[in-house]
Amino acid sequence: MRPRTRALLLLVCACTGTIETPEPHVVVPPVVTVTVPAGGETCSELGLPGAPVPMRRLNRTHVEQTVHQVLGIDVALPVTDERLFTYRSNVSSPVDSQQVQGYFDWAEAVVKKVSLAPCTASGCETWLFDELAPRFFRRPLDPEQRARYRGLFEAGTAQGRSRLEGAQWVLEAMLQSPSFLYLDEPTSDEGLLDGYAVAARLALMLWGHNPDDWLLGLAATGRLSTAEGVRQTARKMLRDPRSERGLEAFVSQWLELERLEQVNARPDLVALGTPLLTAMAREPVDTFRLSTLQGDGLAALLTTPRTAAAPALVAYYGPDALSTVDGVTQLNPLRRAGLLTSPGVMASLAHAESTSPTLRGYAVLANLMCKPPPPPPAGVNVNLPPPVPGLTTRQRLERHFSDESCGSCHRAMDGMGFAFEHFDALGKWRDTEGGMAIDDSSSFKMGGEQITIHGSIELSKMLAGRREVAECFARQWTRYATGIPEQAPVACYMRELADGVLQSNGLERLILSLASSEYVRRGAAQ
Amino acid sequence: MTSFTRRAALKFGALGALFPWTRALAATPKRKLLLYFTPHGTIWPKWRPTGTETSFTLSPILTPLANHKSKLSLLDGLSLPYGTSYYIPHTYTMPTLWTGSPIDTAANQFCRTDHMQCFGWGTGTSVDQTIAAQLPANETTWSSIELGYNCGGQHPATRMIYSGPRVTKGPIDDPARAFSTLFTTVDPNAAAAAAKLNRRRSVLDTVVADLGSRKGKMSAADKSRLDAHATAVRELEVRLAAEAPMCTYPGAPTGVNSQTAMDRQADIAAAALGCGLTRVLSMQMFIADNDNSLYPWLGVNAMGHHALSHDSSQASQDLQAAIYTWYSARFAYLLDRLAATPDPAGGSVLDNTLVVWGSELGTGWTHDIGNVPFVIAGGPTVVQGGRYKKVTGTNHRVLVTATHAMGFTSTMKYGALDNGTGPLSGVLVG
Numbered sequence: 001m002r003p004r005t006r007a008l009l010l011l012v013c014a015c016t017g018t019i020e021t022p023e024p025h026v027v028v029p030p031v032v033t034v035t036v037p038a039g040g041e042t043c044s045e046l047g048l049p050g051a052p053v054p055m056r057r058l059n060r061t062h063v064e065q066t067v068h069q070v071l072g073i074d075v076a077l078p079v080t081d082e083r084l085f086t087y088r089s090n091v092s093s094p095v096d097s098q099q100v101q102g103y104f105d106w107a108e109a110v111v112k113k114v115s116l117a118p119c120t121a122s123g124c125e126t127w128l129f130d131e132l133a134p135r136f137f138r139r140p141l142d143p144e145q146r147a148r149y150r151g152l153f154e155a156g157t158a159q160g161r162s163r164l165e166g167a168q169w170v171l172e173a174m175l176q177s178p179s180f181l182y183l184d185e186p187t188s189d190e191g192l193l194d195g196y197a198v199a200a201r202l203a204l205m206l207w208g209h210n211p212d213d214w215l216l217g218l219a220a221t222g223r224l225s226t227a228e229g230v231r232q233t234a235r236k237m238l239r240d241p242r243s244e245r246g247l248e249a250f251v252s253q254w255l256e257l258e259r260l261e262q263v264n265a266r267p268d269l270v271a272l273g274t275p276l277l278t279a280m281a282r283e284p285v286d287t288f289r290l291s292t293l294q295g296d297g298l299a300a301l302l303t304t305p306r307t308a309a310a311p312a313l314v315a316y317y318g319p320d321a322l323s324t325v326d327g328v329t330q331l332n333p334l335r336r337a338g339l340l341t342s343p344g345v346m347a348s349l350a351h352a353e354s355t356s357p358t359l360r361g362y363a364v365l366a367n368l369m370c371k372p373p374p375p376p377p378a379g380v381n382v383n384l385p386p387p388v389p390g391l392t393t394r395q396r397l398e399r400h401f402s403d404e405s406c407g408s409c410h411r412a413m414d415g416m417g418f419a420f421e422h423f424d425a426l427g428k429w430r431d432t433e434g435g436m437a438i439d440d441s442s443s444f445k446m447g448g449e450q451i452t453i454h455g456s457i458e459l460s461k462m463l464a465g466r467r468e469v470a471e472c473f474a475r476q477w478t479r480y481a482t483g484i485p486e487q488a489p490v491a492c493y494m495r496e497l498a499d500g501v502l503q504s505n506g507l508e509r510l511i512l513s514l515a516s517s518e519y520v521r522r523g524a525a526q
Numbered sequence: 527m528t529s530f531t532r533r534a535a536l537k538f539g540a541l542g543a544l545f546p547w548t549r550a551l552a553a554t555p556k557r558k559l560l561l562y563f564t565p566h567g568t569i570w571p572k573w574r575p576t577g578t579e580t581s582f583t584l585s586p587i588l589t590p591l592a593n594h595k596s597k598l599s600l601l602d603g604l605s606l607p608y609g610t611s612y613y614i615p616h617t618y619t620m621p622t623l624w625t626g627s628p629i630d631t632a633a634n635q636f637c638r639t640d641h642m643q644c645f646g647w648g649t650g651t652s653v654d655q656t657i658a659a660q661l662p663a664n665e666t667t668w669s670s671i672e673l674g675y676n677c678g679g680q681h682p683a684t685r686m687i688y689s690g691p692r693v694t695k696g697p698i699d700d701p702a703r704a705f706s707t708l709f710t711t712v713d714p715n716a717a718a719a720a721a722k723l724n725r726r727r728s729v730l731d732t733v734v735a736d737l738g739s740r741k742g743k744m745s746a747a748d749k750s751r752l753d754a755h756a757t758a759v760r761e762l763e764v765r766l767a768a769e770a771p772m773c774t775y776p777g778a779p780t781g782v783n784s785q786t787a788m789d790r791q792a793d794i795a796a797a798a799l800g801c802g803l804t805r806v807l808s809m810q811m812f813i814a815d816n817d818n819s820l821y822p823w824l825g826v827n828a829m830g831h832h833a834l835s836h837d838s839s840q841a842s843q844d845l846q847a848a849i850y851t852w853y854s855a856r857f858a859y860l861l862d863r864l865a866a867t868p869d870p871a872g873g874s875v876l877d878n879t880l881v882v883w884g885s886e887l888g889t890g891w892t893h894d895i896g897n898v899p900f901v902i903a904g905g906p907t908v909v910q911g912g913r914y915k916k917v918t919g920t921n922h923r924v925l926v927t928a929t930h931a932m933g934f935t936s937t938m939k940y941g942a943l944d945n946g947t948g949p950l951s952g953v954l955v956g
Contacts, residue, residue, distance in 0.1 A: 054745065055744060055752075080679045080680060081680070082681065083679035083684070088679070090680075092635045092646075093694060094751040094752075094753075094754030095751075095755050095758060096693075096694065097762065098672065098695075098707070100755065100758040101707050145736065145739045148739075152729070156725070169725055169729055172729045173728075173733055177733050178737050178740070182740075184740050184742045185742040187743070264820045265827060375641075376836055523743070
């Protein structure tokens with residue numbers, strides 16, 4: 001069926017979900033054309049194209065984190081990113097005058113704040129041109145650019161001005177140079193990226209900032225020219241503490257944890273205090289990293305009762321936390337299972353006055369199944385019915401189901417979200433709501449079959465066994481890692497990536513497979 | 527607080543500083559254009575005035591504009607065609623509002639899974655930019671100025687100004703940055719100011735030269751992105767070298783929050799026009815798609831505007847009307863500021879300005895674009911005010927009217943989707 005026809009059909013069964021759900025700018029899952037590889041070959045052996053990534057401009061976090069790593073200071077960059085899809089990535093529009101002004105103001109602010117101590121001695125130029133420049137530009141200065149910056153340094157030190165001033169001129173230029181802001185990805189005759197370009201992709205993907213000297217050294221010595229070299233490097237990078245930044249960027253965008261920072265309408269969250277909110281937003285990230293490094297697959301990530309929670313959050317868990325050893329907490333496996341039941345995820349998908357089975361169900365459908373329901377039809381009353389004494393949240397929402405224009409989608413969203421009803425709007429376990437017993441039975445259609453489960457543990461276990469969840473996860477990581485929606489021609493490769501994701505060591509396997517694949521190592525065909 | 531620029535003080539001495547307009551009085555007034563955007567249309571029953579074209583009572587939503595009634599032309603009946611076979615509300619009409627041209631549905635740069643549609647940027651040029659490009663070069667420091675508040679990341683639903691097909695100009699959506707960008711204080715030490723400019727020029731020259739150091743292959747689209755970047759840097763260099771505006775302007779904005787930000791931007795907009803920094807300005811409040819801004823001071827504490835706009839219930843209508851009435855008050859404040867700001871050529875800025883207020887929708891809960899509210903305001907030599915006009919046609923008539931107000935009276939059509947001709951009748955003077 002052609003996409004337009006499908007869209008119209010979907011709109012007919014539109015629903016009222018977006019009282020609470022934003023309309024996400026995520027990407028249409030590619031129309032999957034199943035091509036079975038012949039003769040036992042893998043998809044990638046059939047010839048994998050490079051990801052069709054246009055010239056990428058670093059996003060705000062990349063820029064700020066690189067300055068943090070290289071200069072040791074933090075200055076907020078007043079330039080917004082493209083909201084291309086779930087993940088921030090600047091591949092489409094040109095910068096405009098106010099963004100250029102933003103980079104300019106920011107570069108001056110950084111230089112005003114930074115210590116240029118090496119330029120009080122004689123090694124100033126070496127420091128600027130051989131140490132700082134490659135860290136910002138992700139490759140050494142070529143002779144022409146070196147001459148240009150030397151010229152700028154000389155202009156800066158002319159008329160009796162100090163080396164310090166010359167260094168300020170140079171740094172101001174480097175910080176807003178297109179060589180810093182845009183990826184430059186030359187390719188070999190075979191279409192493979194050069195080592196520096198591979199290093200840049202790996203660093204932005206896994207560390208969330210530019211390559212360091214070690215990685216630039218590997219690029220210089222050709223260690224990143226083979227798939228195996230890239231795989232080994234990526235493995236080391238994943239084990240480096242700096243992978244916290246890259247994985248944080250992925251997990252927080254994938255699970256929309258930034259909702260915990262948008263607390264305008266959530267006085268209940270504000271009342272928890274910033275340290276606890278930070279710990280709640282941090283926990284899924286740290287647990288994801290822990291799972292990745294300890295050899296979990298996606299199935300374990302979605303079902304494990306083990307978590308990496310900060311002490312304040314362990315206390316918040318109360319009786320749900322059974323024991324903590326070396327920063328790893330065992331949770332009551334009858335109550336908590338994996339990422340979805342973490343307090344941060346549960347609390348972010350709620351309202352100040354009640355839980356939101358709609359938001360929770362929507363998040364599972366959109367983020368884990370890659371199948372968000374359509375927005376509500378025109379003209380419907382999307383107000384959540386006001387709390388009614390004697391009714392639970394579930395009973396209030398079930399009134400949606402009586403109206404067929406609402407029910408067709410709300411049965412899918414709320415039906416799934418009801419499984420989380422034992423978690424209150426702040427992500428704490430509850431046995432009752434307003435004195436009434438919680439009903440967390442959950443029934444919804446998935447892949448054409450009607451599924452009935454009881455509670456979030458069963459839901460997480462069910463999801464952890466689903467092929468479509470693995471494929472969606474592979475797509476999510478690929479979108480994040482390449483900065484561009486994956487395209488239909490690589491649907492076969494996405495399925496291949498998904499193959500191992502649910503099994504043991506599946507998370508690391510996915511990350512390393514993609515990083516060392518030709519999809520990442522090849523430049524986009526022009 | 528009022529600041530005088532060094533140059534103004536030098537030129538006029540103490541007297542000039544007190545009466546900075548004395549020299550300019552003889553000049554011919556220069557027309558200005560200001561586009562104003564608020565999201566999600568209105569609620570027609572509470573917007574529509576009662577009475578006849580020239581004798582009418584303002585509706586509840588428009589009541590905050592009572593002091594300016596004689597300067598307003600209220601337009602009831604214009605549609606906002608999108609020109610594509612499929613329609614994503616908000617997203618597809620934001621790019622058409624001021625360009626009159628459709629969004630690019632062939633480019634798969636942005637996607638909406640819930641609609642199963644992908645799309646790119648708008649394919650037209652917004653009318654303000656077309657006008658700005660035709661005004662005398664270097665007449666003003668800025669060919670145009672874009673201001674706003676909470677305008678989000680770059681996306682077709684969050685950008686309304688296009689300097690060309692698929693090339694947007696984002697607003698400075700923070701009053702403090704708008705002020706520091708437009709009203710950089712002049713260093714009283716001339717030698718220090720010259721040294722600073724020298725440094726900045728050398729730095730920016732290096733930045734532009736670095737564009738030539740790219741090694742990888744680039745597509746035509748990538749090249750044009752870098753060209754646009756280089757152009758924007760060059761424009762910045764020119765602005766940095768420009769002499770400070772010869773005028774008075776307000777001090778840096780204080781007490782900025784979501785309730786006051788658009789008013790502070792209005793202060794800056796009025797000052798920028800009064801100082802002659804530009805003749806073309808736009809202001810954008812929030813975004814067109816899924817604007818879930820909260821308005822706690824109006825009792826909108828949860829769900830946000832967009833969620834409410836899907837709701838036709840009476841309670842929701844009342845809350846939405848409070849939001850739209852508040853928008854009117856912000857627009858009224860802008861007109862207050864324009865009326866209170868002297869024009870360099872005499873009179874007030876408002877006297878010589880065409881102000882156009884529009885939205886990307888007519889009505890929230892039906893996503894209707896068959897009737898989108900437009901309010902036109904301006905001085906007695908610009909706009910035939912005190913009018914409530916039942917009109918037919920499309921937003922293109924407003925766009926053509928804007929070109930005529932700015933002196934380009936040979937323009938009869940504007941934008942790829944324009945099926946009509948000419949400006950609105952009875953809106954402009956003369």
